[in-house]
Structures are given as C-alpha cells and as structure tokens.
Amino acid sequence: SQTIHQWPATLVQPVGSPLSLECTVEGTSNPNLYWYRQAAGRGLQLLFYSVGIGQISSEVPQNLSASRPQDRQFILSSKKLLLSDSGFYLCAWSASGIYTDTQYFGPGTRLTVL
C-alpha cells in the first residue's frame, strides 16, 4: 500500500531564516505530487504541483519554491521566511496517468514564523 511521509511535523523558525520541508511517497511510482498551505481557520490553497522529476508548476507567486529531485520526493523551500509564511503545510499525491483525480494527503507540517 502507499504511504506518504512529511517532516518535520512541527517547526518554529525566525523571520529571515531559510526553510526546507520534505515529503516522500512510498509504494507507487511516478506519482503526481502537491504542496498545499492551510492558514488558520481556512481551507487549503494549492502552492505547487509536479507531474515528474524536475517538473514544477507554481499556482501562487510568493516567497516559496519547490523542487522534485527524485521520483517520490518533493521539497518545499524558502530562502528567507516571512511572518505570513506561517501555516500548516500539507503534501499530497495522486496516481499518474489519465485518472489522476483522487489525492491522498500526508500528516502535514505546522510552521510558525516568529
């Protein structure tokens, strides 16, 4: 069966510091991968998605970037964090191919920028 991991689970970072959040998927090949952010009391906002190694699509221009160095690894980064980057970050995967609709989510990372 497929599993999705995210780490760290919780992170507290000062403003201006760098960020690296990691997501890995097991039990499937060539998944579509997604990064979402959930601000307090709100729904999820799609940040990035990837259909393959090195292929990244950005939905919202902001202080963040994403990379996919390996087939089942998706990384969310920032060079300098802002207060507004605080939130709950969720990684998700869906199967590759034509029927890619259903997404499965990881446990998330709670980021607090002080």
Add this chain to the structure above:
Amino acid sequence: AQTVTQSQPEMSVQEAETVTLSCTYDTSESDYYLFWYKQPPSRQMILVIRQEAYKQQNATENRFSVNFQKAAKSFSLKISDSQLGDAAMYFCASSAGGGADGLTFGKGTHLIIQP
C-alpha cells in the same frame, strides 16, 4: 477556474442522528470530480467520499452518502448514525478531470457531535 462554497461554518448534531453538510461549486469543465475530506484535530486530511460528475448515481461509503445535483451544482454530504469520531472539519473539494491539477477547496464546515 473552479470555485467551491460551503455556507455552513459550523454544524451540530446529536450522536446517532443524521446530519447534512452543504456544498455548491462552479466550474467550466465538462469532466470533473467532487470530494469530501475530513480533517480531525490531528489535521491530516482524510478522504471521505468521491463522486465522478459523469455518474448520475450518488456515491455511498458506509454511513456517508452524497446528494449530487449536477444541474444545481450542489454536492451535499449526509452522515447517518453520527458518531463521536465524526467530529471534525469537513471540506468539499473539486478537481478537473483527466489532469494533474490541484484540488479547489471550500472553507470547511466544523461538525460538532453532541453526546
């Protein structure tokens, strides 16, 4: 572009009773999918139920069922025999079919189960 609207910020139901959560959506796609996700206090998003827009039959998963009204662009979730473990945020979401685009989420409904 797709939009998803959940007009009930919070709902409350007695344990063992039935509750319906509302969702409306708007899309220009002819092929799309609709979902309900549950987010318990742990905050992990858990898939509850999925509906293909081209299917007229409403999806059912155990105590969870949907009322999909395509013409009205309505997609409500019915939870029967509510249990304490059903307490969570519930999010309605849509996606365009046949592609790897992300999901569009509503703002969620907080479901409270009264013992």
